[in-house]
Each structure stands twice: as C-alpha cells, then as structure tokens.
Amino acid sequence: MNDQNQQSLDTLQDIKRMMERSSRFISLSGLSGIAAGTIALIGAALARNMLNAYYQKYDDAGYSGSAFRSLKLDLLLLGMGVLVAALIISFYFTWRKARHDKQSVWNSSSKRLIINMMIPLISGGLFVLSMLGYDQWQFVAPACLIFYGLALVNASKYTLTDVRYLGIVQIILGLINTQYINLGLYFWAAGFGLMHIVYGIIMWWKYERKEQTV
C-alpha cells in the first residue's frame, strides 16, 4: 500500500514537472542577473564620471551648449552599450544553463517569454527616446525602471515566478524616483545594478547551488 502511495506521488510530481517545463522557460540563470547587474553598475559609474567632468567645465552656454550636446550623445551611446553588453552576457549564462539542463534555449516557451517581455520593453524604449527628443531627460531613469518592471511582471507568467517580485521592486523604485528626480542615476544604479545582483544571487542560491555540487 505504501508503494502505491509513493507511486501516485511520483506520478503527480511527474505531471507537475511536465506542466512547468512545457509552459515556462525555467533555464534563466542567476549568474545572468549578477553579470547584468555588474555591467549596469560599471555603466552607472562611467556615467557619473562623465557628468562630473561636464560640471567641472560647466560654462555659461548651459544646456544649449555644444558640451551638453556631446554629453547627451555620450550618455546615450553608453546606455546602449550597457544594454547590449548586459544582454549578451546574460544570454550566455542562460544558454549555458539550458545546455546543462538539456533544454534548448530557443523553444516555444522561451519565444513566448521574449515576446511578452518585449511588448512593454519596446514601448518603454520608444517612449524614453521620444522624451529625449523633447529634451525631457529628467524622467528617463524612472521611465526605464517602470517600463522594465512592467516587462518583468508580464514576463513572469512565462518563467520563474520570482521574476515577478524583481519587477515589482523595479516599478516601486521608478515611482519613488519620480519624487527625487535629481537622483535618477542612483535609482537607475540601484534598480538595474544592485537589484539584479541581489536577485541573481538569490536565484543562484535557490535553484543552481545544489546542481553544482552534484
């Protein structure tokens, strides 16, 4: 009788595993989060140096001068560079984990995850670009955080549910940032840098630590 009990339990666990594996992409690696967060922090530090250098040479031309125009361009390029580097390195760790789990990175669940994440993310990206077009740079950091948070909350339905909490934290940070609008860079560093690292460590601890020792 006990045997049968164990068998039913095993079957139910099998069913649960198949359901999860087929509907969610669970190979996201915690190391991806740590790496992306580190790159974001480096990017934020570089941006701070650029800003400091600009304010040291601050002249009467102010926000309309050529120094300001080149600062804006440099920051934009830096932002794009950070985004690309973070994407590549986090993709690498996730690809490694998927290979380790004998799952393919490009399957119907990862496609669904990416599409659902991209909808808020691309909207946010275009929104931020058009704000920059109107020289409205103050709200760039909070808008990045809020749209990214929304993207994560939306994507969490198709991957580890923990992503949802990371998303909610990003949204809250973004909203608080709107009240301390001059501290955008620090909020940006906290959200994209610190939170990613914290989240990555938690995920690694929760899901990957055991696999490594086996």
Next chain:
Amino acid sequence: MKNPITGLNKVFDNRIRLGVMSILVVNEEVSFNDLKQMLEVTDGNLATHLLHLEENGYLKVKKGFIGKKTNTTYSVTKAGEKAFSDHIAALENMIREVK
C-alpha cells in the same frame, strides 16, 4: 471501503500519454516536434500514443504547413481535460486515503 483505484484512467497508465496530457492541458496548442523534444521519445513511439489519445477523444489534431514542411499541432478536448483532472483527483485521493 471504496476502492481508491477505480478513479484511475487506464488510458493514462502510460508515462508518455500522461506526459502528453500534462503538456497539453497547460498549453493551447503544441506541435508534434515540440512534444517529441519535451518527452524525449521517437517519432513512431509518440505517434502511436497520440493516436491512442485521439481515438479516445481526448485530443484534437490540426494539420498545417510551415512553408513546405507539414506542421501538426495538438490540443486537448473538453473530454480530455475532464478525464485528466479526474485522473489527478484519483491520484490525490489515493495519497490522502493511505495517510
């Protein structure tokens, strides 16, 4: 005492058929190739089990094309969904009654 095994569905006593149903109840539509990849089975083996499920009225089959290649997708029917949830309930009952 009620026999706890009565609720179990014979169709689902096979691991692959059970796997197919587990995948289909949480996904709207799944292609043959995705099923094959997720369950790690051969074409012939999977096809036999899918046919068995289809004959029991648990599956809907849709044949389509992606370019020139055939793309067959499967989804679960109302009857299939009911049979599967009854099966799970029976499994859960067994565990509860033994405790």
